[in-house]
Amino acid sequence: MERLDIDGKFLRVGDRRVFLRMVTYGPFPGGWPADFAEDFQRIKAAGFSALRLYEWPDSRLLDAAEAADLQVFAGLKWAYSCDFFRREELPKAEAALTSGLATTGDHPALAGVFVANEVPADLARWMGPAKVRRTLESLIALGKASCPKLIWCYGNYPGTEYLEPGNADLTAMNVYLENEDDFRAYLKRLHHIAGDRPVLISEFGLDSRRNGQEAQAATLSWALRAAMEAGTAGMAIYAWSDRWFNAGSEVLDWDFGLIDRDGRDKAALAAVRDTQAGLEGSETAIPEFSVIICTFNGHDRIRSCLRATLALQGVDFEVVVVDDGSNDGTSELVAREFPEVRLIQIEQSGLSAARNAGAEAASREILAFTDDDCEPDPQWLSEIAKCFTDGWDAAGGPNLPPPPSNGIEAVVAGAPGAASHVMLDDVEAEHVPGCNLVVRRSTYFAIGGFDPAYRTAGDDVDFCWRLRDAGFRIGFSPTAFVWHHRRPTLPGYLRQQRGYGRAEAMLMRKHPQRFSPSGDARWHGTIYTGGPVRALNEAVIYHGPMGMAGYQGVIARVQPLRDLDDRFNTPVSRLVLAGISWLAPRIRAWERIRRFRGPVPPDLPAASPPFLEFALWTGEEREVILRRLLDDGWKIGGATDDWDIEKEGTRVLVATERGEGIEKCTLFRVWGDASKLEVLESAEVLS
Incomplete structure (x- = not known):
C-alpha cells in the first residue's frame, strides 16, 4: 500500500491528492471480532478508504485492512482523561507507544497515529494548557523518531482548541454540529487554527436514537459534502457500528453507527455510500485570470516559478512576466524556455511599478500576483476563484515554506518576520501578502494600483489599506496557497528584515494613523504566521465562565510561529533560531523608528500558588x-x-x-x- 503524505493543506498518495474517507471502528464489547473480512469488505464497499481506531491494532487487524485496501490510523490508549502528571501516567503512554511501534509500526496498512483523543477541557485547565500541549508534543516526537513516515496527530475538539501540538502533521478535530451552516462556518475557522497544516475532521456523527435514522442519514450526507468543499483533507464518520464500549462498559443509550447492534444496515450507510460515490467539487462559473509575476535578476528562481504556474489546473489563465531591468539573463531564459508566456521588459523601476506594468498589459478579468520565488499550488486559482464567485473584490491565501533541505532553511522558516496574512474574522482579511494577492481588474484600477514609491516591500500593505479604505473587501481562501521560498541564508534573511523595516518607515509617513506612537502597526485583525493556534506559556485563553464554553481558544493578536522541522530540530538549530528571533525584530525596528527594540511582552500578573x-x-x-x-x-x-x-x-x-x-x-x-x-x-x- 502506498503511504499517505502531507502535501501543503492536503493529503497525497503517490502523485494523487486524496480526500481521506474514514470511519471509526470500535472499541466493541467483548473485543475485536473473530474475523474482520466481512466488516472490512462492507466498509470498503461503502466508499471508505481508512479506519480510525481508539486503540493499537494487532497484525491480524492490519493484515485484514491491507487485504481490503484500507488505511488504518491507530489510537494510543492511555489515561489522558485524568491528571496524568499526578498519577504518573506519561511513562506508561510512552511505553505503550514504543511497544506498538516496535510490533506493527512498519506495517504497510498503518498510516498514522492519534497520540490521544480529547483531553477534557477542565483537566487541561487544571494541569496547565501549555504543559498538556508539550506532553502531546513529546509523544509525537517520540513516535516520529521511530516512524517518521506515519501521520502523527492528536484528536482535538472545540473545547480545547488551544491544545494543538506544534509538531503534529495535521490538525485533527472532532466536531459535532447538527446545523449545516454552523458546521461550514466552523470548518473555515479550523483552517486558521491549523495554520499551514491540513485539516482533518476526525469525528463527526449523529445519534439516530434521539434524532431518527433519516435525520442521521441526511446529516452525514451534507457534512461529507461540506468537508470536501471546504478543502479539508478528509473526514471520519463516527461510527461504523452502534456497538460501542467506553470507560469499562458497553454504551447502550447512543446509536451513532452506520449499522445497528445486530449488524443490519441503517439508512445512513446507503446515504454515506451514495454521497461518497458522488463527491465532486461544486460546478460554478470560473473567472479568467491573468497571473502577473515580476522579477529582478531572478534567473535562478523564475524557471521553477513558471513551471509551477503553467501547471495550474481548472482555470483559464494567461501568464505575464515583467522583467524589472534584470542584468543576469532572466529575460533570455523566459523567452527561450517559456514562449507561451507574455514577457514585458522595463527599465528598473521597483516592484510596484513592475506590478502596475503587468496589470496594464493583462487582458483577463482577475489579476493574480505572485513572486518569482514562489511556486503556486496546482489548485491555487481554482480554489481562490470561489472567493470571486462569492462576490469578494480581492482575495488571498497562505504562503507556505517548502520543506527545508537543510538546517538554515528550517531556521528561517521558523523565524519571525515572514509575509503573513491578517484576518478580521474567519473569512475576511485585512491584509494578504503580495506573493498571493488576487484582485478584480476593476477594483485594481479603481484605487490606482500599487504605489510606485514602494520599490521592494510594503507595497502590498499600502495596497490592502487603500483598497479597504475605498470600501472594497478582501476574502480569504485557506486552500489557495503558494509555496514561498524564504531567504536561503541567515545574512539574506536579516537583509530582508532591514528592507521590511525601511518599508514600514515609509508606511508610517503615509499612514500615520495606522501606527502607534512607538511605531507598531495598528492591525484590527489577527496576524497568522503559519503555526497552528496553540497555548504558549503566556497565553490568555477564553475558557468561558467556570470553564464551560463550548469553544475555548487562545486570545491573541499574533499567532504562534511555525515549529522547527523535525528533521533539523537540533540544539544548534534551536540556538540559532533563538538568536535571530531576538535580533531580527530589533534590526527591523531600527530601520523603522531608529530604536533598537524588540516586541514588548504582555504584562501579565504572575500566577499565585494555590493554598x-x-x-x-x-x-x-x-x-x-x-x-x-x-x-x-x-x-x-x-x-x-x-x-x-x-x-x-x-x-x-x-x-x-x-x-x-x-x-x-x-x-x-x-x-x-x-x-x-x-x-x-x-x-x-x-x-
Whole structure:
C-alpha cells in the first residue's frame, strides 16, 4: 500500500491528492471480532478508504485492512482523561507507544497515529494548557523518531482548541454540529487554527436514537459534502457500528453507527455510500485570470516559478512576466524556455511599478500576483476563484515554506518576520501578502494600483489599506496557497528584515494613523504566521465562565510561529533560531523608528500558588458540584480566569477525572480560606 503524505493543506498518495474517507471502528464489547473480512469488505464497499481506531491494532487487524485496501490510523490508549502528571501516567503512554511501534509500526496498512483523543477541557485547565500541549508534543516526537513516515496527530475538539501540538502533521478535530451552516462556518475557522497544516475532521456523527435514522442519514450526507468543499483533507464518520464500549462498559443509550447492534444496515450507510460515490467539487462559473509575476535578476528562481504556474489546473489563465531591468539573463531564459508566456521588459523601476506594468498589459478579468520565488499550488486559482464567485473584490491565501533541505532553511522558516496574512474574522482579511494577492481588474484600477514609491516591500500593505479604505473587501481562501521560498541564508534573511523595516518607515509617513506612537502597526485583525493556534506559556485563553464554553481558544493578536522541522530540530538549530528571533525584530525596528527594540511582552500578573489542593471520590461530575456551591452563595469567575468560583476572597478551581478503570474523582484547587468548602472534611489532600 502506498503511504499517505502531507502535501501543503492536503493529503497525497503517490502523485494523487486524496480526500481521506474514514470511519471509526470500535472499541466493541467483548473485543475485536473473530474475523474482520466481512466488516472490512462492507466498509470498503461503502466508499471508505481508512479506519480510525481508539486503540493499537494487532497484525491480524492490519493484515485484514491491507487485504481490503484500507488505511488504518491507530489510537494510543492511555489515561489522558485524568491528571496524568499526578498519577504518573506519561511513562506508561510512552511505553505503550514504543511497544506498538516496535510490533506493527512498519506495517504497510498503518498510516498514522492519534497520540490521544480529547483531553477534557477542565483537566487541561487544571494541569496547565501549555504543559498538556508539550506532553502531546513529546509523544509525537517520540513516535516520529521511530516512524517518521506515519501521520502523527492528536484528536482535538472545540473545547480545547488551544491544545494543538506544534509538531503534529495535521490538525485533527472532532466536531459535532447538527446545523449545516454552523458546521461550514466552523470548518473555515479550523483552517486558521491549523495554520499551514491540513485539516482533518476526525469525528463527526449523529445519534439516530434521539434524532431518527433519516435525520442521521441526511446529516452525514451534507457534512461529507461540506468537508470536501471546504478543502479539508478528509473526514471520519463516527461510527461504523452502534456497538460501542467506553470507560469499562458497553454504551447502550447512543446509536451513532452506520449499522445497528445486530449488524443490519441503517439508512445512513446507503446515504454515506451514495454521497461518497458522488463527491465532486461544486460546478460554478470560473473567472479568467491573468497571473502577473515580476522579477529582478531572478534567473535562478523564475524557471521553477513558471513551471509551477503553467501547471495550474481548472482555470483559464494567461501568464505575464515583467522583467524589472534584470542584468543576469532572466529575460533570455523566459523567452527561450517559456514562449507561451507574455514577457514585458522595463527599465528598473521597483516592484510596484513592475506590478502596475503587468496589470496594464493583462487582458483577463482577475489579476493574480505572485513572486518569482514562489511556486503556486496546482489548485491555487481554482480554489481562490470561489472567493470571486462569492462576490469578494480581492482575495488571498497562505504562503507556505517548502520543506527545508537543510538546517538554515528550517531556521528561517521558523523565524519571525515572514509575509503573513491578517484576518478580521474567519473569512475576511485585512491584509494578504503580495506573493498571493488576487484582485478584480476593476477594483485594481479603481484605487490606482500599487504605489510606485514602494520599490521592494510594503507595497502590498499600502495596497490592502487603500483598497479597504475605498470600501472594497478582501476574502480569504485557506486552500489557495503558494509555496514561498524564504531567504536561503541567515545574512539574506536579516537583509530582508532591514528592507521590511525601511518599508514600514515609509508606511508610517503615509499612514500615520495606522501606527502607534512607538511605531507598531495598528492591525484590527489577527496576524497568522503559519503555526497552528496553540497555548504558549503566556497565553490568555477564553475558557468561558467556570470553564464551560463550548469553544475555548487562545486570545491573541499574533499567532504562534511555525515549529522547527523535525528533521533539523537540533540544539544548534534551536540556538540559532533563538538568536535571530531576538535580533531580527530589533534590526527591523531600527530601520523603522531608529530604536533598537524588540516586541514588548504582555504584562501579565504572575500566577499565585494555590493554598491547597485536594481530591474527593464523589462519583459526580464537576458541573453538579459547582451548581451546589453556587446555591451556597459562591460567585462565578470571569471567562479568562484560571479559577471557577469565588466567595469572600477565596477562589476555587474544580476538575473531574474520568476514564476506564478510574472512578470519578473531583479535584479542587483553592486560593484562600479552604474552610469555606464544607466538602473538605472528607477530602484527600494532594501533595
